Amino acid sequence: MLEIKNIVKQYALHRALDDVSLLIPEGKIFGLLGPNGAGKTSLIRIINQITAPDSGVIYFNNEILTPQHIEQIGYLPEERGLYKKMKVGEQMIYLAQLKGLSKQESKKRLSYWFEKLDITNWWDKKVEDLSKGMQQKVQFVATVLHDPKLIILDEPFSGFDPVNAQIIQDEILELNKNGATIIYSTHRMETVEELCDNIALINKSKKILDGSVKDIKKQYTTHTYTVDYKTYSSIADNNLFHILDNKQGVDAESQLKIKLNDGVTLNQAISYMLDKLDILQIQEIIPSIHDIFIEKVTTNLSEHE
Amino acid sequence: MNKILLIIQREYLTRVRKRSFLLTTFLVPLFFIGLYVGIIYLTKKSFDDTHGLVYIIDDEGSVATQLKSNKNITYIQENKDLQTQLARLDSEDKNTSILLIPKNFYDTKKAEFLSSGKLNISTQKEIQNDLSDILRNHQLEALGINISHIDAINSEVAISAKEIGIDGDTKESNTEVAMLIAIALSVLIYLSLFLYGSQVMRGIVEEKSSRIIEVIISSVKPFQLMMGKIIGIGLVGLTQFFLWFLLTLVLAGVASTFLVSKDELSNQLLNGSAQNTVLTDAASADSTMELPQSEILNILQTVNITEIIVCFFIFFLGGYLIYSALFAAVGSAIDSETEASQFTMPITMPLLLTYALSFGVLINDPHGAVATWLSFIPLTSPIAMLVRIPFGVPTWQIVVSASLLVVGFILTTWVAARIYRVGILMYGKKATLKELIKWFNYKS
Numbered sequence: 001m002l003e004i005k006n007i008v009k010q011y012a013l014h015r016a017l018d019d020v021s022l023l024i025p026e027g028k029i030f031g032l033l034g035p036n037g038a039g040k041t042s043l044i045r046i047i048n049q050i051t052a053p054d055s056g057v058i059y060f061n062n063e064i065l066t067p068q069h070i071e072q073i074g075y076l077p078e079e080r081g082l083y084k085k086m087k088v089g090e091q092m093i094y095l096a097q098l099k100g101l102s103k104q105e106s107k108k109r110l111s112y113w114f115e116k117l118d119i120t121n122w123w124d125k126k127v128e129d130l131s132k133g134m135q136q137k138v139q140f141v142a143t144v145l146h147d148p149k150l151i152i153l154d155e156p157f158s159g160f161d162p163v164n165a166q167i168i169q170d171e172i173l174e175l176n177k178n179g180a181t182i183i184y185s186t187h188r189m190e191t192v193e194e195l196c197d198n199i200a201l202i203n204k205s206k207k208i209l210d211g212s213v214k215d216i217k218k219q220y221t222t223h224t225y226t227v228d229y230k231t232y233s234s235i236a237d238n239n240l241f242h243i244l245d246n247k248q249g250v251d252a253e254s255q256l257k258i259k260l261n262d263g264v265t266l267n268q269a270i271s272y273m274l275d276k277l278d279i280l281q282i283q284e285i286i287p288s289i290h291d292i293f294i295e296k297v298t299t300n301l302s303e304h305e
Numbered sequence: 306m307n308k309i310l311l312i313i314q315r316e317y318l319t320r321v322r323k324r325s326f327l328l329t330t331f332l333v334p335l336f337f338i339g340l341y342v343g344i345i346y347l348t349k350k351s352f353d354d355t356h357g358l359v360y361i362i363d364d365e366g367s368v369a370t371q372l373k374s375n376k377n378i379t380y381i382q383e384n385k386d387l388q389t390q391l392a393r394l395d396s397e398d399k400n401t402s403i404l405l406i407p408k409n410f411y412d413t414k415k416a417e418f419l420s421s422g423k424l425n426i427s428t429q430k431e432i433q434n435d436l437s438d439i440l441r442n443h444q445l446e447a448l449g450i451n452i453s454h455i456d457a458i459n460s461e462v463a464i465s466a467k468e469i470g471i472d473g474d475t476k477e478s479n480t481e482v483a484m485l486i487a488i489a490l491s492v493l494i495y496l497s498l499f500l501y502g503s504q505v506m507r508g509i510v511e512e513k514s515s516r517i518i519e520v521i522i523s524s525v526k527p528f529q530l531m532m533g534k535i536i537g538i539g540l541v542g543l544t545q546f547f548l549w550f551l552l553t554l555v556l557a558g559v560a561s562t563f564l565v566s567k568d569e570l571s572n573q574l575l576n577g578s579a580q581n582t583v584l585t586d587a588a589s590a591d592s593t594m595e596l597p598q599s600e601i602l603n604i605l606q607t608v609n610i611t612e613i614i615v616c617f618f619i620f621f622l623g624g625y626l627i628y629s630a631l632f633a634a635v636g637s638a639i640d641s642e643t644e645a646s647q648f649t650m651p652i653t654m655p656l657l658l659t660y661a662l663s664f665g666v667l668i669n670d671p672h673g674a675v676a677t678w679l680s681f682i683p684l685t686s687p688i689a690m691l692v693r694i695p696f697g698v699p700t701w702q703i704v705v706s707a708s709l710l711v712v713g714f715i716l717t718t719w720v721a722a723r724i725y726r727v728g729i730l731m732y733g734k735k736a737t738l739k740e741l742i743k744w745f746n747y748k749s
Contacts, residue, residue: 012743048523050730067526075523079732081516086319097311098524142520 001026007056016042031196074148089123189290316537509636527726623710624687634721637728655684683713
């Protein structure tokens, strides 16, 4: 869908993007992660052609990105904003028209969306009369009204209460199911694993990690497992694994935390444990994207210092 | 292109639909018509007030016949005794008075004047003049000088100012009327450039502070947004002028039909000289008011109204485009209107300077070097040229000035657009001049 190649963006004293390359596959939800000030917004602005990179190219469906592609992109900026004095319906139609939709078509689609989100009575209200959450909802509609193939959402859930956040999340998933590719930029990790197929991590103007969520997690597994068992018997470090922790409950379940040595399979470890423990459950400790994020960002930080 | 039209449409419609637009559109002509009607009313009223009815009791015998009634005073000779006259004074209104001419008037040179209220100064002065004329004639006659000879001597010199046009035609010109028009044009263009220019700035600050800017420029180019806004607001200005013009015509028609009867109005205009002496005496009014109004009308016809209107639109548009581009650059560099003054000061300096000069150098010496140069420089020409035009400016100068204005507009728009495209995305920090230059140099 989108191929970003060697993008460099230099501001006077600081380099916002340093040779960033990304591949955003069609029909996926792509998480663009990174701490504040990492360069996410700069990259998003370049994809939206709000600013131009100093060097590098972007391909949109294998064509070099040009202003013609604008109509196929929907953008929800992190800093939300609408004309405060303008009526909601009128404003939505105006924004859709700027994206190349005809007046009739935008009216039709707007009625569809307003009915879907159950906000038809907002049509003739002025934006300034809506609550902040309501404004966010309206702006989400404005982003997707022209049925873009690529939707870029910068922190889409900020400012929403849990109920509305869920509604928006469902809408995002539905849009994705209907074929839209979504770039989801955030520094909040909870929703990433739930939503994203692929992620890229940007820190200090550089891409430090990218790939599918599954692959990344696999890459970051530490071969650590928890073993829940009943009744105690002696178990100690051996040539197969190393015991990190052993919580023992009295007349209850105990839990062992083990880390396999290199080249040892889980099966080997299990067969070793079989005659020593009464195993109830074994579970791999998979690092969350959150953990990976923290680890990468902090090590990245210490590398720089 | 289509998108620019959409932007123009939005900028135009949201402003034209505002209540404040409708209010100013209707109130300003009403204000002027009100002023006009008010002046006529007051003039008429003061005419009525000052018109005096004077009863004369002439003990001398020959004076009363020489006092001729005029527009301001009606003299009535009455040979009733003082007591009956006084009784009458009480019953009639305050503009009635009694003039007592004593038997030995030619020797004492004194007369008595009785009125119930305070006498209008102009009436008193006029009676005094009339009496001294009679006295003078009497004295001249006593000296054996024939009055008709005196009257025949006329040493007054009339200077009529004629302007020689390029084509050799002479036309009557009146500097005072030209000055009046020049000042009106100067005020009008100064205010409108300021008003609409700062509206552009306010619109941009609004987009920036509400953050909608990012949504819009992910759909259109910053240049399109800037031009759309400038053109849209410019059209609002033109609409306002057009409506003012139209409404003033309509209201003037209505006002002259209903508020003052038509006969009376034309009467007022034709008999202007009478009111005007009243006005000058009463308030030592503006020098231009000394001109009889009928003469003003004549001179107004010699001033080329069409030329002035056409030039006003050309120089308003040119000036507006230049200044609104500058205002747009300022709007993009600031976060809130409160920061605006430090940036608007330098860009409005030329405007302010020319405006101030228009009441001095420009109007006193409209064809001098200062005025001519200022009317060519794009930043000052909108005011300077309009001030000069009522005094007559060669067509080639207008053409050159207008062309320079177009060049200036293209240049400022180019500079402004380069600052604008960067500025609108810069939040939260105060820009310095150095930064503006840096923005200007950014690669697009």
